[in-house]
Amino acid sequence: MRREFIIAVRAMIVTAIAFGLIYPLAITGIGQVIFPGKANGSLIKRDGVVVGSALIGQQFYEDVIGANGKVEMSKGTPVTQPDPKYFQTRPSGTVPADNAEASSFANYGPNSTVTLAALQANVTTYLCMNASVPFATCDSKGFNKADTLYDPHVTSAAQVPVDAADTSASGVDPDISVANAKIQAYRVAAVRHLSLATVDRLVSQNTTARSLDFLGEPGVDVLELNLALDRISNGSK
Amino acid sequence: MTVNGWLQIIVFCLVLIGLSPLVGGYMAKVYTDQRVFLSPILAGPERFFYRLMGVDRAREQNWKQYAKSLIFFSLAGWLFLYLVLRTQTIQPWNNYGGVTFHSAPWDVTFNTVSSFMTNTNWQYYGGETTMTYFSQMVGLTVQNFASAAVGIVVAIALIRGIANRTSSSLGNFYVDFVRTVLYVLLPISVISALVLISQGSIQNISHYVSVHGISGLVQTIAMGPVASQEAIKMLGTNGGGFFNVNSAHPFENPNGFTNFYEMFIVLIIPASLVWTYGRMVGSRRQAVAVFAAMFVMFFGAVTVAYAAEANGSPAQHAAGLHTQVIADSTGGNLEGKEQRFGIAGSALFDVVTTVTSCGAVNSSIESYTGLGGAVPFANLSASEVIFGGVGTGLYSILLYVILAVFLGGLMVGRTPEYLGKKIEAREIKLVALGLLITPLSALFSTALATASAAGRASISSVAAGGPQGFSETFYAYLSQANNNGSAFAGYTGFVQPNAGNVGSHGITFADILGGCTAMFARYAPILFALAVGGALAGKRVSPAGLGTMRTDNTTFVVLLIGVIILVGALTFFPALLLGPIVQALTGHLYN
Numbered sequence: 149m150r151r152e153f154i155i156a157v158r159a160m161i162v163t164a165i166a167f168g169l170i171y172p173l174a175i176t177g178i179g180q181v182i183f184p185g186k187a188n189g190s191l192i193k194r195d196g197v198v199v200g201s202a203l204i205g206q207q208f209y210e211d212v213i214g215a216n217g218k219v220e221m222s223k224g225t226p227v228t229q230p231d232p233k234y235f236q237t238r239p240s241g242t243v244p245a246d247n248a249e250a251s252s253f254a255n256y257g258p259n260s261t262v263t264l265a266a267l268q269a270n271v272t273t274y275l276c277m278n279a280s281v282p283f284a285t286c287d288s289k290g291f292n293k294a295d296t297l298y299d300p301h302v303t304s305a306a307q308v309p310v311d312a313a314d315t316s317a318s319g320v321d322p323d324i325s326v327a328n329a330k331i332q333a334y335r336v337a338a339v340r341h342l343s344l345a346t347v348d349r350l351v352s353q354n355t356t357a358r359s360l361d362f363l364g365e366p367g368v369d370v371l372e373l374n375l376a377l378d379r380i381s382n383g384s385k
Numbered sequence: 386m387t388v389n390g391w392l393q394i395i396v397f398c399l400v401l402i403g404l405s406p407l408v409g410g411y412m413a414k415v416y417t418d419q420r421v422f423l424s425p426i427l428a429g430p431e432r433f434f435y436r437l438m439g440v441d442r443a444r445e446q447n448w449k450q451y452a453k454s455l456i457f458f459s460l461a462g463w464l465f466l467y468l469v470l471r472t473q474t475i476q477p478w479n480n481y482g483g484v485t486f487h488s489a490p491w492d493v494t495f496n497t498v499s500s501f502m503t504n505t506n507w508q509y510y511g512g513e514t515t516m517t518y519f520s521q522m523v524g525l526t527v528q529n530f531a532s533a534a535v536g537i538v539v540a541i542a543l544i545r546g547i548a549n550r551t552s553s554s555l556g557n558f559y560v561d562f563v564r565t566v567l568y569v570l571l572p573i574s575v576i577s578a579l580v581l582i583s584q585g586s587i588q589n590i591s592h593y594v595s596v597h598g599i600s601g602l603v604q605t606i607a608m609g610p611v612a613s614q615e616a617i618k619m620l621g622t623n624g625g626g627f628f629n630v631n632s633a634h635p636f637e638n639p640n641g642f643t644n645f646y647e648m649f650i651v652l653i654i655p656a657s658l659v660w661t662y663g664r665m666v667g668s669r670r671q672a673v674a675v676f677a678a679m680f681v682m683f684f685g686a687v688t689v690a691y692a693a694e695a696n697g698s699p700a701q702h703a704a705g706l707h708t709q710v711i712a713d714s715t716g717g718n719l720e721g722k723e724q725r726f727g728i729a730g731s732a733l734f735d736v737v738t739t740v741t742s743c744g745a746v747n748s749s750i751e752s753y754t755g756l757g758g759a760v761p762f763a764n765l766s767a768s769e770v771i772f773g774g775v776g777t778g779l780y781s782i783l784l785y786v787i788l789a790v791f792l793g794g795l796m797v798g799r800t801p802e803y804l805g806k807k808i809e810a811r812e813i814k815l816v817a818l819g820l821l822i823t824p825l826s827a828l829f830s831t832a833l834a835t836a837s838a839a840g841r842a843s844i845s846s847v848a849a850g851g852p853q854g855f856s857e858t859f860y861a862y863l864s865q866a867n868n869n870g871s872a873f874a875g876y877t878g879f880v881q882p883n884a885g886n887v888g889s890h891g892i893t894f895a896d897i898l899g900g901c902t903a904m905f906a907r908y909a910p911i912l913f914a915l916a917v918g919g920a921l922a923g924k925r926v927s928p929a930g931l932g933t934m935r936t937d938n939t940t941f942v943v944l945l946i947g948v949i950i951l952v953g954a955l956t957f958f959p960a961l962l963l964g965p966i967v968q969a970l971t972g973h974l975y976n
Contacts, residue, residue, distance in 0.1 A: 153461070154439070155440065155454075156458045156460065156461035158439055159438040159440070159458055159559060160458065160461040160462050162434060162437045162438055163527055163530065164527045167531075167566065167571075167617075168522050168524070168527040171575075171613060172526055172614070175582075175588055175610070175612065175613040176589060176610055179578075179582040179588035180589065182582075186583065186584070186586075187587055187588045187612075188591065188608075189589075189594060189636065190585050194599070198596045199597060199598060199599050200598055200604065201596070203585050203639055204604075204636075206599075208600045209600055209602060210600060231600050234599075238724065241721075246604065248604055248606040248607060249482060249513060249605040250607075251513065251629045251630040251633075252511065252629050252630060253630060253749040253875075254749070255751040255873075256700070256721065256751070257751060257853040257875075258698035258755060259698070259700065259851060259853065259968050259971065260851075260853060260974060260975060261700075261975065261976050263698075263700040263720070263974075264703050264704055267701060267704035267706065267720075271705070306705055306706070307707075308706060309711075309714040310701070310708060310715065310716055310717065310718075310719040311715065311719050313704065313706055314701070314719040314721070315720060316722070317630060317633035317731075318634045318635060321724055323723075327712060327713035328714070358389070360641075362389055362392050362396070363641035363644065363645045364642070364644055364726055365715050367724045371599070378599065
């Protein structure tokens with residue numbers, strides 16, 4: 149018994165050193181030498197400042213300006229809303245949205261009224277930002293006024309691409325579908341006073357095809373697309 | 386469903402069918418002590434391992450000695466991992482997320498340790514909010530290797546029992562273990578980790594990065610030695626994610642190619658072991674029969690899951706969404722799925738990781754449709770024999786094969802024989818016990834958790850109304866009993882208050898019941914499988930005659946599939962009716 153246990157402990161320690169230290173540290177060393185950018189998170193810099201990771205979704209928000217011309221505050225923090233001049237990522241299940249230090253699923257069940265409510269909220273937000281018909285409930289949020297009608301094809305939930313309504317798995321999904329980007333392009337072009345063709349061109353330039361042309365689905369990397377937009381237009385309204 | 390989606394699925398199957406015989410042949414050489422192309426590099430380290438461990442490589446073990454070594458090694462592993470996970474505050478590489486990670490409380494740690502040691506990798510914690518890099522590497526990565534190797538060596542020992550005609554030896558546990566980790570797991574892990582890094586999976590020991598987003602919001606991005614753990618997590622059918630959202634996280638699974646690659650390394654060892662088996666018992670046809678039975682069930686599961694998810698969910702339809710495929714959009718139930726994987730890439734991944742005991746997820750199983758969610762249920766109900774976990778899949782299906790031989794023998798009125806060895810009362814008793822332990826523990830724990838207030842406390846308060854709450858509970862214990870580890874992830878219970886660790890979220894009842902379920906349903910079948918190997922080893926082989934029932938033709942494949950489905954269905958059907966099947970049959974939404 150005792151001899152058996154001693155062998156077991158020795159075997160465990162040898163295994164731990166070989167596969168818990170030597171293996172991962174060797175891989176780290178090799179990875180850092182061969183693929184330093186990727187091994188460190190595919191970070192993107194603009195003007196010397198790291199603005200995000202190409203693989204991690206982030207929020208593109210602006211402060212809400214109240215009727216008095218000042219930033220609206222709630223409990224000491226500014227109230228924010230999606231910034232219409234940027235493409236928006238998918239709904240996220242993390243708290244706050246796109247939290248990259250504590251990922252989590254939303255865990256919405258398929259037959260749940262909670263899921264339905266979440267989908268309806270996401271659909272409303274999306275229609276307010278992108279639809280070609282005015283929604284009275286949206287005016288207070290400051291976008292989709294009757295004079296800025298966006299994609300003419302989008303008038304109801306039926307035209308909202310599923311990726312814009314359904315919560316992502318990771319909560320930090322960096323991509324949106326091409327259909328979703330093409331709809332948002334109307335809004336971004338209008339807000340930035342760019343031609344739709346220009347914005348559509350940027351969308352296609354920032355679309356990642358399927359791997360090897362058949363694995364996975366094409367997606368538009370939202371951060372890279374927004375950075376490309378900022379390079380050609382300062383985004384002022 | 387799309388043409389492209391089916392193309393992914395079919396290419397995946399072809400690659401698996403094409404490459405598994407090669408890897409299987411390689412593994413047969415490894416376990417029959419032959420030279421392989423890696424021998425010049427690894428023979429030295431192998432001898433060094435034996436010396437450091439104090440192992441006499443020439444010593445042969447009968448089934449009891451083999452089992453004893455395995456149990457003691459697992460015990461040492463359990464204690465070691467518990468020690469690592471409970472000493473986080475004094476570990477190096479802590480405080481990389483801006484706060485010092487305390488250890489998770491004892492009950493969550495009990496669950497985690499029991500879970501990782503048994504290749505289950507159920508997680509009542511979020512990786513990036515709970516574990517130091519030291520715990521991830523020296524604690525969890527190590528058990529990813531060790532628990533996978535333990536599963537494989539049991540299958541090898543059972544094969545030797547079936548093949549061995551002259552002695553009662555099943556080999557030597559430590560020799561099999563060392564050869565598994567060095568010749569099989571390590572080389573594929575190294576290559577896979579580098580492949581993953583090349584695609585964007587991270588591998589560093591850096592502080593979490595704070596970035597200033599382009600609209601001024603600060604975002605902190607978790608870092609860590611991810612790729613090295615991801616590789617063995619998939620290859621060893623472990624499935625415990627570095628991050629809370631597992632393989633849905635872009636740093637674990639950055640694109641469509643890595644998704645395909647990760648699915649491939651999940652199945653490669655379980656599929657190859659079938660061919661290893663064929664080589665070691667000297668019957669390729671026997672391997673073809675077992676592989677065919679597995680593959681038919683696998684392909685059926687993929688078809689159902691893909692069709693169900695492509696169809697969309699009742700909640701989506703109630704919200705007015707159109708879920709058919711349109712230009713430039715995946716359509717379908719994309720709730721809890723990532724854009725880059727789409728419906729086919731998520732459904733296939735889900736099936737691959739639930740037929741095996743992997744349990745990694747790249748999408749939220751809780752958000753699957755009723756029918757789509759019934760597929761992982763069915764896969765688990767088949768006791769992980771559709772390829773199954775590394776090693777566990779093969780030894781479990783071999784028990785089913787023996788059972789099918791016995792039933793077939795009863796039907797034709799002959800003494801059942803398998804590969805020339807008589808199947809007698811002792812073997813059948815051991816086989817029946819070995820096969821019934823897992824369903825029994827799954828149902829017992831589910832009943833206990835459903836019937837008690839302490840158990841029901843784990844049910845998610847959000848979005849789990851109606852049958853979904855029962856599905857969560859049932860899945861949790863079915864998953865832990867089958868050492869799978871995937872979850873209807875809403876099943877957690879509240880965040881432990883004042884535990885000094887924000888990421889752990891199990892409650893004591895669920896932690897202990899789950900940990901005990903995983904251990905019992907792991908080690909009892911292992912002992913029965915080794916005992917069956919011991920009972921068959923050294924048995925005389927009688928030549929096949931006209932009356933011998935053939936076990937390598939289509940009839941037998943159908944019989945085997947029938948036995949597996951019957952045992953699984955009869956055991957679990959009543960419980961399945963209460964959860965996923967109800968949901969699949971209704972468009973009703975529950976509060």
